[in-house]
Amino acid sequence: MANPMEQFEVVTKVPLELGGYDVSFTNSSLWMMVALIGVAAFLFIGTASPKLVPNRAQAAVEYLYDFVRKILDENVGPEGRRFVPLIFSLFIFVLACNLLGLIPWVGAFTPTSHIAVTFGLAILVFVIVCIVGFARHGLHFFSLFWPKGVNPALGAFVFLIEFLSFLSRPFTLAIRLFANMTAGHVLLKVFGTFVVALGSFGALPYVLGVVPLAVNVALSALEVLIAVVQAYVFALLASIYLNDAINLH
Amino acid sequence: MDLASASKIAAGLAAMGAGLAAIGVGSIFGQYLGGVARNPEADAKLGGRLIFGFAVTEALGLIAAVVALALAFS
Numbered sequence: 001m002a003n004p005m006e007q008f009e010v011v012t013k014v015p016l017e018l019g020g021y022d023v024s025f026t027n028s029s030l031w032m033m034v035a036l037i038g039v040a041a042f043l044f045i046g047t048a049s050p051k052l053v054p055n056r057a058q059a060a061v062e063y064l065y066d067f068v069r070k071i072l073d074e075n076v077g078p079e080g081r082r083f084v085p086l087i088f089s090l091f092i093f094v095l096a097c098n099l100l101g102l103i104p105w106v107g108a109f110t111p112t113s114h115i116a117v118t119f120g121l122a123i124l125v126f127v128i129v130c131i132v133g134f135a136r137h138g139l140h141f142f143s144l145f146w147p148k149g150v151n152p153a154l155g156a157f158v159f160l161i162e163f164l165s166f167l168s169r170p171f172t173l174a175i176r177l178f179a180n181m182t183a184g185h186v187l188l189k190v191f192g193t194f195v196v197a198l199g200s201f202g203a204l205p206y207v208l209g210v211v212p213l214a215v216n217v218a219l220s221a222l223e224v225l226i227a228v229v230q231a232y233v234f235a236l237l238a239s240i241y242l243n244d245a246i247n248l249h
Numbered sequence: 250m251d252l253a254s255a256s257k258i259a260a261g262l263a264a265m266g267a268g269l270a271a272i273g274v275g276s277i278f279g280q281y282l283g284g285v286a287r288n289p290e291a292d293a294k295l296g297g298r299l300i301f302g303f304a305v306t307e308a309l310g311l312i313a314a315v316v317a318l319a320l321a322f323s
Contacts, residue, residue, distance in 0.1 A: 005322045074297075176308035179315045186318055233304035236297075 004189035008113055008182065028117070031109045035096035064092065068235065075239040079246050083239070086128065090121065091235035098181060098227035102220060113181040115174060122173035125238045133245035144248050173237060180230045184223045191216045260321035263313055270310020277302045 014025040046061030054062055068088045072080035094112060101110025111117050133141040145162035147155055191212050199209025281299045285292050 003322060005318065172308070175312060175315075176304070179308065179311035183311045183314045183318070229300055229304055233301055236301055 004186045004193070007109075007185060007189060010114070027107075027109045028111050028114065031100055032097065032111045032117075035093065035100055035111065038100075039092050039096050064088075071232075071236055072239050072242075075236070076243045076246060080239065080242065083242055087235050087239055087242075090125070090238060091231055094121065094177065094234050095228065095231035098231055099224065101181065101185060102223055102227065110181050110185060112177055113185060115178045118178040119170070119174040121177075121234075122170040125173065125241065126170040129241045129245045132242065136246060137248060141245070141248070144244060169241060173234065177230055177234055180226055184219075184226055188216060188219055188223065191219060256320045256323060260317045263317040263320060266313025266316075267310045270306060270313065273306040274303060274310070277306060 011027045012024040013027060013030060016023050016025060042057075043061055046057040048057075050058060065084075065088065068091055069081075069084055072084055072087055076083065097110065097112040097117075101108050101113065133144075137143075145159045145166065147158045147162075150158070194212035195209045195216065198212060199206050201208055277299065281295055284295060
């Protein structure tokens with residue numbers, strides 16, 4: 001069986017170096033740029049000639065914007081409006097990167113299947129949450145972890161546990177996204193090798209290969225759903241963490 | 250036992266974590282169906298939380314799966 005982990009290999013296209021650091025242009029950078037161009041094209045075309053009664057492209061952009069705005073309204077409240085650009089950028093970038101890896105035949109690469117990319121995004125969210133929390137509440141921010149109405153000994157224990165779980169937030173955010181993308185694409189590749197294996201059955205070539213191919217089609221549909229759901233969960237969790245920082249429960 | 254065989258056996262053991270996550274995911278959807286069956290209007294309110302709960306539970310199962318894959322193909 002061919003190695004299904006080879007599809008995640010980062011291949012350098014244009015070697016570049018900056019002050020001793022390797023900043024080469026890789027296939028990961030290429031596909032992140034494709035995601036950026038796709039998102040920019042979608043948004044520019046949608047808002048090109050805005051009308052009160054929107055045409056289809058504008059309605060699509062408005063739907064996405066409303067979706068993100070509702071996430072922030074429900075989870076943060078009126079103070080969440082200033083974070084809509086952040087959550088919208090995260091949501092649509094993660095969505096585009098997740099979906100691009102599902103395009104067959106063009107050698108597509110999923111940028112968010114690497115822990116480096118998803119951890120970068122998660123650390124961005126975590127640092128912004130900390131900055132917002134400390135700027136708004138100062139050291140009172142630590143009252144987020146103190147449980148109310150318990151005696152101090154148990155409270156100290158719960159404080160420690162809550163603090164550790166707060167520190168683990170960027171890690172769970174990153175690993176959730178990267179593991180979903182990696183596992184999904186590995187599954188698709190494994191069923192692809194089954195198609196070849198069953199299709200090369202000497203006595204009855206190609207016919208038996210249709211069964212794993214049908215499973216692969218169903219799995220691709222599932223992967224599209226998971227790509228959208230994981231982008232939504234990333235944005236939703238980022239806004240929940242922002243709510244913790246802004247409203248302190 | 251050499252390292253290659255041990256890592257293959259470890260990969261098989263790690264993949265059992267996915268079965269435990271399957272119990273969790275089934276429980277979430279079962280509770281959602283039970284709630285919506287009693288009160289169909291709750292579908293609008295619970296829908297978002299359903300997807301969220303599914304994603305966070307699935308994440309733990311996929312962590313087990315990624316550990317298994319890393320061991321199987323390292």
